[in-house]
Structures are given as C-alpha cells and as structure tokens.
Amino acid sequence: MCSHISCCSPRQARPQPCSSTTSFSDSRCDSGQLTHHTTSSHSASAESSSPSGTEQEIDDREEAASCHRASHPPHVMSERKEVIERSMYLASTGSPGVLATIVRTSGSTYRRAGTRMLIEAEGKLTGFISAGCLESDLSEHAKRVLVTSQAARVSYDTTAEDDIIWGLGLGCNGLVEILLEPVSSPSARAKLEILSRALQTTSKGYLVTVVESTHPAAGTGSYLFAENEGNILSDLKDPQLRLQLEREIHRQSENIHPWYTTVGFEGYHLALMVEFLSPPMALTIFGSGPDIAPIVELAQSLGWNTTVIDKHPEAELRKRFPKAHSVRTLSVPVSIESFAIDEQSVVLIMTHNYLVDIELLRVLLPSSVRYIGLLGPKRRGEQILDTLRTEGMEITGEQLLRLHSPIGLDIGSETSAEIALSIVSEIQTVRSHRSGGFLRDRNSTIHDKSQEAS
Known part of the structure; x- marks a missing residue:
C-alpha cells in the first residue's frame, strides 16, 4: 500500500472535494487543504498527467525568497553522507525513521530530485528537503508512514497565483513530489x-x-x-x-x-x-602550506574526497591535514601514473615552489584532468608556461582552458578562509558549467531544465 498525499493550491473560488478514486495522476484539492487518501500501489490508473499550472520559464528570486532565506548550520560531514549513515544506523538498530526522497520537481523548487532527508520518530531531522517550508508538514506525514509501515508519496504544488492566500503560502511557484519510506523496509x-x-x-x-x-x-x-x-x-x-x-x-x-x-x-x-x-569528486592538492587546510575542510563539508600530496612524510601530512581523505608523499621524478587521477579529477597546485610547479604542470597539462588550478599571480603562471614552451613542450588551447591561473573567483579574498572559498567556488562553477556571476543577472532558471526530474 502506498499513501498519496497532495498539498496543493486552489483552482476555483469555490472549494471542490478531492477525488477519492485511485488515480495515477496527481490528486488535487481545490480547497487548498492537505488531503490524505490511501491507494494500493498496484491499482493506479494509466498515465501520469502533467502538473497543472504554467511552469515558469524564468525563476523569480523574490517569489522564492521565503524559501531561500532560511539558513542551516554547517555539517562536519557532507549532508548526503550524514543522511545515509544515520538512516543505516536506525535500520540496523531497529529504530523508527522515515527516509524522504525528492523524486520529481517542476518550476521553482529549493532542492532538486535525488535530495534526501531523514525524519526520526521524535521529530529529529537529518538533512533538509526545503528551506524549512515543508519539513514540519512532512514530519506529520512521516508519522503516518511509521504507523502503517508503508511508503507514501507527498506532492506540494505552489504553481497557482493564489497559493499564498489559500495554499501553503510559500510563493515558490513550483511542484515537488516526495517519496516517504520506512528505513526498516527491505527496499x-x-x-x-x-x-x-x-x-x-x-x-x-x-x-x-x-x-x-x-x-x-x-x-x-x-x-x-x-x-x-x-x-x-x-x-x-x-x-x-x-x-x-x-x-x-x-x-x-x-x-x-x-x-x-x-x-x-x-x-x-x-x-x-x-x-x-558516481563517486564523490576527487580533489588532489599539491602542497602543505597553511592555506591548504581551509580548502580541505570546505571540500570535506561538500562531500569531496581530498588527497594532499607533498614532499613531507605521510605521517606529518596526516597531522597537518587530519580531515583529508588521504595523504601521500610526492615522489621524484614526477609521473602522472603515480597520482591516481582521471578526467573527472580536480587538481590544485599550491606548493609555493616555482621549480616543483613547473614539473607538475609538465605532466598535468597533457593529462585528461578536467581542472588545474595554479596558485600565484598571473605573471608567475605565464613565466612557467613560457619555460615549458622554451623546453619544447607544445601547449594547446584546450589545455589552457583547463588551466586556471590565477586560481579562484574574484570575490575580494584576503584571509586564508576567504581564499579557500574563492578557490572552491571556482571549482564548483567549472564542474557545474556555470559562469560564477550574480543569480540576479541570470536570464534563465536558477536550476537548468536538464536537472529537473519532471
């Protein structure tokens, strides 16, 4: 059995009752009230209908402000990992909990499909589905899931213009569908x-x-x-x-x-x-200076696997960077085979050593690494490239596109923490194929249409 709950907006001035018939499409309640009916997961009708309401072509930042303003405390481990590990712990100990997964989105929504959140019996939440807009209501539905031990689907539709008055009052103009499952279920x-x-x-x-x-x-x-x-x-x-x-x-x-x-x-x-x-993003950092530690910490909070490589013994590197996924001693001569990197890898060169940087770029530029960040002023990077060309190395335009020197976004960084933010932000920008500009200047949706599970 699967419960299907629709949280929706009014379509007419006069309240209309929700249909009690089994339907494969979204149930609608024109009164704007939460409705709940239980249907067999094996008895739904033919095809899923498109969500009613016109999907916005351009996100309106002001309309979604109520959802985007909420803040959340930083996590030591990545949110995704924390949700998974806590859910597995509850399942292994027989403790009650409900795993909430966004399975479909349309229009302006705070999180994308595939986002997960854990709801425990006493109300504790790990992760978040929205910016606080939906969590309280989802917790109520989770209680029903724990009672029935059956999965449930919950739909929130805020695409109607009058949702702010009659519906949940979010003003986000989007649709999100969430699957609720007891963590104890075999699936x-x-x-x-x-x-x-x-x-x-x-x-x-x-x-x-x-x-x-x-x-x-x-x-x-x-x-x-x-x-x-x-x-x-x-x-x-x-x-x-x-x-x-x-x-x-x-x-x-x-x-x-x-x-x-x-x-x-x-x-x-x-x-x-x-x-x-896919595996977490692999970030390899060459160097061992104090400016690397904030990058390692920030990368860890994003769930990236960070490897620090330097000339120092591994035991010393481990003491310096306890939050790194792994540490290695840089071997000489430098060879790409010893780095365990591929086309999905991201590399930062932060050795503060001119000659070492030359050797690293000599092997990294011809590789398939997707991003190479070189610390230092622009002139220093140009001198290193000139040296490599003088030695007979052919440097292609494609290789230069993957090289970022100076490294980081222009956000006025001064402190090591600010520099780390600049560097990590640039990496995220590149891997997301974005420009790193202001969202207010973006002339399309905040999230690419290809990222909508609709």
Missing part, C-alpha cells in the same frame, strides 16, 4: 547500502526507484541498480520487467541528472525516478 535498506557504497568506491551506475506502479510485482519503493560494469541488483522478481527498466536507463545513459519518467509494460504502468550514482 529502503537495500538502496541505502547501494548509496553508501557509491560514496566509498569508484564504481558508477544508475539507481531506479519505483515511485508508483500498477504492476503486482513492483511495489512503491522497489528498485533496480545497474552498475556500469554490468552488475544488476534488484528486488524485482520479473526478469522481463528488469530488462524494461534497464532499457529505460540506456535510453538516457548520457543523463547524469535524476529524471522522472513513466513506462508501460505488459499493460501495466510504472512511474520511476532514475539517479546516476
């Missing part, structure tokens, strides 16, 4: 194991979660995980259905953002959320 525990391994290994793959289904062998919360190496993990018993879901993965195998889709299979219909799982 939730299996997915948590998969998510945990994704944070610890270098393997990649696609995780498919069944959001709604009319198929008797595919309940809400069922899953399939397809690793790039070809391994398949799933609680779906029908082999043909598994093949159908694998085909859906291959159909959009270039998509690294979560997506929501509906598929038909032998007369049955399923709504799915598909996520690409």
Whole structure:
C-alpha cells in the first residue's frame, strides 16, 4: 500500500472535494487543504498527467525568497553522507525513521530530485528537503508512514497565483513530489547500502526507484541498480520487467541528472525516478602550506574526497591535514601514473615552489584532468608556461582552458578562509558549467531544465 498525499493550491473560488478514486495522476484539492487518501500501489490508473499550472520559464528570486532565506548550520560531514549513515544506523538498530526522497520537481523548487532527508520518530531531522517550508508538514506525514509501515508519496504544488492566500503560502511557484519510506523496509535498506557504497568506491551506475506502479510485482519503493560494469541488483522478481527498466536507463545513459519518467509494460504502468550514482569528486592538492587546510575542510563539508600530496612524510601530512581523505608523499621524478587521477579529477597546485610547479604542470597539462588550478599571480603562471614552451613542450588551447591561473573567483579574498572559498567556488562553477556571476543577472532558471526530474 502506498499513501498519496497532495498539498496543493486552489483552482476555483469555490472549494471542490478531492477525488477519492485511485488515480495515477496527481490528486488535487481545490480547497487548498492537505488531503490524505490511501491507494494500493498496484491499482493506479494509466498515465501520469502533467502538473497543472504554467511552469515558469524564468525563476523569480523574490517569489522564492521565503524559501531561500532560511539558513542551516554547517555539517562536519557532507549532508548526503550524514543522511545515509544515520538512516543505516536506525535500520540496523531497529529504530523508527522515515527516509524522504525528492523524486520529481517542476518550476521553482529549493532542492532538486535525488535530495534526501531523514525524519526520526521524535521529530529529529537529518538533512533538509526545503528551506524549512515543508519539513514540519512532512514530519506529520512521516508519522503516518511509521504507523502503517508503508511508503507514501507527498506532492506540494505552489504553481497557482493564489497559493499564498489559500495554499501553503510559500510563493515558490513550483511542484515537488516526495517519496516517504520506512528505513526498516527491505527496499529502503537495500538502496541505502547501494548509496553508501557509491560514496566509498569508484564504481558508477544508475539507481531506479519505483515511485508508483500498477504492476503486482513492483511495489512503491522497489528498485533496480545497474552498475556500469554490468552488475544488476534488484528486488524485482520479473526478469522481463528488469530488462524494461534497464532499457529505460540506456535510453538516457548520457543523463547524469535524476529524471522522472513513466513506462508501460505488459499493460501495466510504472512511474520511476532514475539517479546516476558516481563517486564523490576527487580533489588532489599539491602542497602543505597553511592555506591548504581551509580548502580541505570546505571540500570535506561538500562531500569531496581530498588527497594532499607533498614532499613531507605521510605521517606529518596526516597531522597537518587530519580531515583529508588521504595523504601521500610526492615522489621524484614526477609521473602522472603515480597520482591516481582521471578526467573527472580536480587538481590544485599550491606548493609555493616555482621549480616543483613547473614539473607538475609538465605532466598535468597533457593529462585528461578536467581542472588545474595554479596558485600565484598571473605573471608567475605565464613565466612557467613560457619555460615549458622554451623546453619544447607544445601547449594547446584546450589545455589552457583547463588551466586556471590565477586560481579562484574574484570575490575580494584576503584571509586564508576567504581564499579557500574563492578557490572552491571556482571549482564548483567549472564542474557545474556555470559562469560564477550574480543569480540576479541570470536570464534563465536558477536550476537548468536538464536537472529537473519532471
């Protein structure tokens, strides 16, 4: 059984009752009140309808201000890791808890699909789904999930102009659909194991979660995980259905953002959320100066795996950078094979040693590393490149595009913490294919349409 709760806006002046019939599309309540009805996850109707209301082409920062203003305390570990580890702990100890996952978004929403939050029985939250707009209401729905031990879907639709008056009063003009699952359920525990391994290994793959289904062998919360190496993990018993879901993965195998889709299979219909799982971003820093520690700490809070490499013994490096994922002693001569980096890696050169920087750039520029940051003034970087050219090295335009010298965004940094913020912000800008400018000057949506699971 799966509970489907819609939190929605009025469509007419006169309140209309919510339909009590089983429907594969979103339920609507024109009175603007929260409504709750229980439907079988195997008895929904045919196709998912598009969310009603016109989707905004351009996010309005002022309309979403009520959601964006809330602040949250920094976490020592990444939010994603904290949610997963705490959820696994509750499941292993038999403690009650509900895992909330955003499975679909449209329009202006604070978080994207794939975001998770843990709701414990006494109300403690780990992570967040919104900026405080939805958490209280979700906690009430989580209590029902704990009572029934069944998954539930909750939809919040704030696309109506009069939502501020009659609805939840968020003013965000978006739709978000959330799946609530008891952490003790077999499917939730299996997915948590998969998510945990994704944070610890270098393997990649696609995780498919069944959001709604009319198929008797595919309940809400069922899953399939397809690793790039070809391994398949799933609680779906029908082999043909598994093949159908694998085909859906291959159909959009270039998509690294979560997506929501509906598929038909032998007369049955399923709504799915598909996520690409990959290892945390790998950041390699060459150097051991005091300016590196703030970068390591900030990177850790983002869930990045940071490796510090320098001439000092590993024991000394570990004392200097206890929050680094790993430390290594720089070997001579320098070789790219000894760094364990690839096309997804990010590298910072912060040795404060001119000759060492030359040797590092000699091997890093021809590599496939996606980002190379060189500390120091622009003239110093140009001198290093001139030296390499004089020695006969051919430096291409593509290589120069990956080289950032001076390193960081122009935010007026002075202190080591401010410099770290500048550097990490530039890395995030590059990996997100953004410009790093003011959001108020952006002439399109805050989140790319390709990142919407709709």
